[in-house]
Structure formats: structure tokens, C-alpha cells
Amino acid sequence: MRILLIEDDTTLGAAVRDQIAADGQSVDWVTRLDAAGDALRGASHDLILLDLMLPDGHGIGFLKGLRAQGDVTPVIILTALDQVSDRIEGLNAGADDYLVKPFDLSELSARIGSVARRYSGNPNPIVSHGPLDIDLAARSIHRNGKPVQLTAREWALFEALLARPGQLLSKTQLEDKLYAFGAEVESNTIEVHVSRLRKKLGPAIIETERGMGYRLGKP
Secondary structure (H helix, E strand, C coil): CEEEEECCCHHHHHHHHHHHHHCCCEEEEECCHHHHHHHHHHCCCCEEEEECEECCEEHHHHHHHHHHCCCCCCEEEEECCCCHHHHHHHHHCCCCEEEECCCCHHHHHHHHHHHHHHHHCCCCCEEEECCEEEECCCCEEEECCEEECCCHHHHHHHHHHHCCCCCCECHHHHHHHHCCCCCCCCCCHHHHHHHHHHHHHCCCCEEEECCCEEEECCC
């Protein structure tokens, strides 16, 4: 999943960025609304983390602008504004969740996962796929009843495919889910992750359309 973080507090921004990266997700971090607009025009993002009090404007106006344009990208507001009226304003503007600073980074990860699952059409964190039992909230997998350990990148890649069953995702699309702007990505990175996932989860778990991309294998 590729996430856009809009936050001008450098200490908090760095902590959130590192948390998202540790979860195996890609994050683009900007500190101004004009830069956020550029980022959204330059790449497809799966979720936006939006601070409200920014140097060049208020996040509520930015959010209303997105929704007025028909942009349905899920948005979680991160703010120190903790009045009930502030929460109501944010949710009525089109936010999907509202998290008051200071917050626990693990809670942020949980809320990101919850919102992402709702948008994928399956809010249930427990998923079965063939011999695999997957807990999306706990980020755990059992194969034929035995636990399987995945790295953060392997998990992010598998989760991207699992969220789009039957859909072919190109190598570039998968790289976008795993890596932020400017990150150095070796040409065979996706192939390596796919190979490792097949060894851990079964050879048929990911199908390859040569020259086209990858899709989740049939259960």
C-alpha cells in the first residue's frame, strides 16, 4: 500500500514515516498542501494521512477539495484538535477516521489497516485462501495450521495481491506499493519477493503472466 503523509511536524512526521515503512508499506511524506497536491498528481496513493494545521492552509479545505473532485482515496486525519466539533467537521468533510495527537504508533497502524480493509470491500481481518489462514490485523499467516513468517516487504506484496483477487498487477504497480518516491529499487526486487513468497506459502500462491505482471493464485 502506498500512503501519502501530510504533516509539517518533522519529529512526528519522521516517526510516522518510519512506522509505516516498518509495516512494509510505501510512504511519501510532504509538509505542505501544495506539495501534497503535486504528490497526488504524480502517483496513485491508497491512503492519505492528513494533518489539519499546515503552513499553507487548513487540511479541511484540502479534504473538501479532494471530495469535490470525486477523489475517494481514504483519508485519516491526524491532528491536535480534539474537540467533538472538530471531529464532526473532519468526518463531515469526508474523512474516514480521526486520530488525535499524541497517539500510539501501533494504533495508527491498526487504523490504517482497518480503513484499507473497508475500502477493499472486506472489513473482516480474518481471511482464508486455500491452505492459508490469514489475520490481516495481526499480520500473521498459518499454512496448514503452521505459522509462516514473512518479512515486512513480503507481507506488503502479498497483501497487495490479496486485496485484488484475480486482478493482474504489473511489476511497476507492485513497486509503487512497496517503495516511496526516490527509493532505489533493483530491477529484480519484485521477482525475488515473489520467489520467496512461493517457497513459504506454496508455488501456486502467485501466478505470473510473463511480461504482464502477477496475480493471486486460485485457492
